Amino acid sequence: MRLRHSSGRLVHVSYCTNVHPAEDLPGIVEQLDAFALPVRERLGADLLGLGLWLAAPAAAALAGDAGARRRLRAELDARGLEVVTLNGFPYQAFHAPVVKHAVYHPDWATTERLDYTLDLARVLVDLLPGDVDRGSISTLPLAWRDPWPPGRHEAALRMLDRLAAGLTELERETGRTVRVGFEPEPGCVVETTGQASGLLAAVDTDRLGVCLDLAHLACAWEEPAAALKRLAQAGLPIVKVQVSAALEVADPVAARQVLRQYAEPRFLHQTRSATGGSADDLDIALAEELPGPWRVHFHVPLHVAPAPPLSSTTPVLEEALRDLMTAGEPWCDHLDVETYTWDVLPPGRRPGSPAELADGIAGELAYTRDVLSRLAEAGS
Incomplete structure (x- = not known):
């Protein structure tokens, strides 16, 4: 969806397709018909944005075949779908029976992660709508925190320099800018905006910045206004926002x-306590009886409250959107709804069919649209 900020700037709102398991091109096209098109129709929108997830093999195939990129773009156009952002965090097998720590591999000390991200950038410049000249890619916050010796960190910084150089060259070739946002996440090398401000301070901020995931922000018990101020003081742009709740x-x-x-x-499902306690997964927190209150890295549907006595961090989400969007200029114009956990919700709360999943995704997008509309009205 496209919304207009009070400043006149266009804001893109999409949903992230890492909720779907397809990892090859035929499967990706099939999921457009099974989910994306029904979601657009449920919303009554002329145009629906997708935060497309391409597994590494599909990204490599598309990056090496201009004709395949044109065909994918045609498939999107034919369905009233557009792509301005890609999710480059999961490398592949994101719907394997067990993902856990595997999602952080390969990390940013490897050429595999660099090559994958540059492949995504090559694909994205050909998927961008004709009236859009800038795209975004979200990626992991360097690596899981352990092991991460100094030599590995130095190798990662060299990879980031190569990434920025590759993105600069791509812009010279195509006239279009792609920026990459590193996504702070509990348990990772870059867990908070404070760590991002320190560890990413020397990157090329014309090309690289932060992807602010609002569920992760809440799990770190960060205050949105303070987090934004911290990033601004460090000169780190917010390349992308993932609209999510924990x-x-x-x-x-x-x-x-x-x-x-x-x-x-x-x-x-990393678990963090307001008192400073932490556990790397929910079952560990339960076994260790971590003192509460807790916030748990389990992305929950935005528009449906969990069953009591549980709740969600949507108040943090709404506060963050207010701080991001009500200034004279929005801090970010790429907002991607990212709830990838629909099919692992407790029985009775997960969708039972593709149609029910499309209903849920449409509900989340409608919720996000309504929040942004209320903010616009309050700021006018």
Whole structure:
């Protein structure tokens, strides 16, 4: 969807397709018909944005075949779909039975991660709409925190220099800018905006910046206004915002039984306490009886509250959007709704069919649109 900020600037709102398992080109096109087109129709939108996820093999195939890129662009155009942002965090196999720490590999000390991201950039410049000259890619916050010796960090910084050089060359060739945002996440080398401000301070900020995931921000118990100020002082641009909400629980002891339903085997659900305690997964937090209140890295639907006594961090999300969007100029114009956990929600809360999943995605986008519309009205 395209929305207009009060400054006149165009803001793109999309949903991230890493919620779907397809990893090859035929499967990606099939999911456009199964999900993206029905979502657009449910919203009554002329144009729907996708935060497209391409696994590494598909990205490499598209990067090496201009004809395939044109065909994919035609498939998008025919369905009223557009792409201004890609999710380059999961490398591949994001819907394997067990993902957990595998999602952080390969990390930013490797040429595999560099090559994958530059492949995505090559694809993105040909998918961008004709009236858009800048795209974004989100990526992992360098690596999982352990092991990360100094030599590996230095290797990663060299890769970031090569990334910026590659993006600069691509702009010379095509006239279009692609920026890459590193996404702070609990447990990673870059976990908070404070760490981003320090560890990424020397990057080429014309090409590189931060992807601000609002669920991760909440799990780190960061205040949105302070986080934005911190990034601004460091000169780090917010390349992309992932509109997401985490699970919250005031009293983990009272909620123990319902929380166990969220301790599932595929994804990592880092848990952070307001008192400073931490656990790298929800089942560990439950076993160690981490003191509450908790915020849990489990992306939950934006428009439907979890069953009591659980809640979500949508108040943090709405506060962050207010701070991001109500200034004279928006801090960021690429907003991607990213709830990839629909099919691992507790039984009874997960979609039972493709149509129900399309309903859920459309509901999240409508919620986001309505929040942004209220903010626009309040600021006018």
